[in-house]
Amino acid sequence: MTKLEEAIRLREAGRHAEAQTLLLDLVREEPLVPSNWYQCAWIHDAMGLEKEAAPFYEKALELGLADEERRGAWLGLGSTYRTLGEYESARACFRQAIREYPEAREFQVFYAMTLYNLGEHALAMELMLRQLGETSGDEGIASYKKAILYYADKLDRIWK
Template structure:
């Protein structure tokens, strides 16, 4: 957030080799994945964020940041699908909740056309 993304990378990388608390590790993984994305290092971002999702599948922030990275990589359908599924799972909005099954169902069928 200070515009020192490139300088932050080695600190994130080093911190992840140390014994961090869960909260600190979550923050470091998100910070590094997001920082790689802002630097245009999309494959590194994707790898870190996918690792984070494997380690912490209950943390919904990781798929959001991964969706941004996938968008940058040109995988728009997968990114949109991830966000739609997450919206259906987590929204408190009554309108979204009433259509959550349909939103989830169509999340990976965005290009499909039915006759």
């Protein structure tokens, strides 16, 4: 088992401090491996250390993180910025992530939360309603899907 695999195993087992120590060692020993930086960001997030996590996400993306890890890093970084009150940075992250992964609905949801924080309530609600209408398996929601999607961008309209 590699050090990285061991660190992931420790994180998954809830042994965060041990995983953090191992991952910090890894980024020092192998600073050009984007996965090391990503996993280091993840453990800091898991420990509630969002401010410390952000630079690790940034470095992982800068180093060319790929595939599912890249997708996770965009979500982690954008979400971290949002929780730190850095809403414009979060908006930029989610916009980039949506460009790279247009089919990934999770980015629309987190983007909507960011728009809410920025006071863009109508657009935030529209995005959330679209996600709800297009993905819900709930029988009641599904039966009103057409109406939910129709009204998603017309919440302020009054019909007379």
